[in-house]
Amino acid sequence: xxxxxxxxxxxxxxxxxxxxxxxxxxxxxxxxxxxxxxxxxxxxxxxxxxxxxxxxxxxxxxxxxxxxxxxxxxxxxxxxxxxxxxxxxxxxxxxxxxxxxxxxxxxxxxxxxxxxxxxxxxxxxxxxxxxxxxxxxxxxxxxxxxxxxxxxxxxxxxxxxxxxxxxxxxxxxxxxxxxxxxxxxxxxxxxxxxxxxxxxxxxxxxxxxxxxxxxx
Ligand code: ADP
Ligand code: ADP
Numbered sequence: 535x536x537x538x539x540x541x542x543x544x545x546x547x548x549x550x551x552x553x554x555x556x557x558x559x560x561x562x563x564x565x566x567x568x569x570x571x572x573x574x575x576x577x578x579x580x581x582x583x584x585x586x587x588x589x590x591x592x593x594x595x596x597x598x599x600x601x602x603x604x605x606x607x608x609x610x611x612x613x614x615x616x617x618x619x620x621x622x623x624x625x626x627x628x629x630x631x632x633x634x635x636x637x638x639x640x641x642x643x644x645x646x647x648x649x650x651x652x653x654x655x656x657x658x659x660x661x662x663x664x665x666x667x668x669x670x671x672x673x674x675x676x677x678x679x680x681x682x683x684x685x686x687x688x689x690x691x692x693x694x695x696x697x698x699x700x701x702x703x704x705x706x707x708x709x710x711x712x713x714x715x716x717x718x719x720x721x722x723x724x725x726x727x728x729x730x731x732x733x734x735x736x737x738x739x740x741x742x743x744x745x746x747x748x749x750x
Contacts, residue, residue: 535560535748536639538617540715541647542708543701544658546730546737548670550647551618553738558749560614563605565598565622567668570693590695590703592622592711599629606633623711624718642748644719645741647730651705658701662690675734 535558539547548564555562569587572580579601586593602620605611621627634640649657660673662681666688671678681690695704719725726744730737 535614535616535643535745535750536634536641537615537745537748538621538641538644538719539619539647540644540712540719541649541730542651542654542712543704544654544661545647545649546657546734547618547647549734550730550738550741551616552669553734554741554745555616557738557742558614558616558745560616561610562616562618563602563611563620564618565602565620566618568601568605569593587695588700590700590707592707595623595625595629598622599626599633602630603633606637621715624714627715627718641722641724643745644715644722644725645744646716646719646725646727647737647741648727649730653731654705655701658696659698661693661696663693664688665691 537554537558537560539551539554541547548566551562551564569580569583573584573587574580579597582597583593592598598620602617606615617630621630631640657672657675660675662671662673662678663669664671664683664686667683667686669683669685671683671690673679678690682688683690694700716725728737728740728744
């Protein structure tokens with residue numbers, strides 16, 4: 535299956551991507567994770583991306599698209615993938631469509647995680663990420679007092695862009711640039727909305743039900 539997750543920052547895309555990709559045995563490709571790995575590795579790409587990420591702005595399209603093209607060309611992505619955080623504007627979506635046409639394939643479905651603004655702010659403000667395995671936690675919802683990842687024992691950190699002022703700006707960027715993807719994919723007739731409120735496992739269950747007609 536070739537699948538895209540869309541939704542505002544904090545909707546739970548990364549969290550759900552972990553479970554959905556593992557249920558479907560497809561690679562999870564998260565552009566945010568790839569950028570963060572480059573930032574911590576000190577690569578040229580990381581140095582370029584960091585200034586945009588710190589402000590909560592999108593990294594320029596040509597850089598992001600080249601990175602995604604390379605990743606989608608790898609062998610593990612040939613039979614399916616889950617994209618998390620890409621595309622993030624209509625030009626990226628149009629180029630993704632052309633890129634997949636070149637590869638002789640197309641997206642099967644775009645899953646929109648629907649959650650209101652208050653919940654998004656609550657989720658982002660308490661987000662903690664494992665510096666070792668990348669797993670996502672929440673200080674309150676997962677009762678994480680000790681900053682230790684229960685999955686691998688790694689240290690949990692708060693992302694620089696999860697501070698209040700940057701959160702607000704990222705939500706504006708979402709409304710202006712990313713939200714139009716919802717009507718873009720509705721017109722393509724591949725959009726399915728899922729209620730992303732409630733416990734993580736319930737959201738995963740709803741997502742898997744929405745995907746079931748597309749699983750072969
Ligand atoms: P979130 O999980 O909060 O939605 P991500 O981890 O997906 O955030 O992205 C973090 C940052 O990485 C973004 O604010 C942006 O600067 C950059 N980024 C990620 N994906 C893209 C993309 N497709 N296009 C441009 N910038 C991106
Ligand atoms: P996104 O990738 O869309 O930015 P994340 O998956 O990183 O979102 O989730 C943002 C925060 O919300 C994380 O701290 C995560 O643990 C928490 N979270 C995700 N899904 C839920 C849920 N269903 N209920 C409560 N908290 C959640």
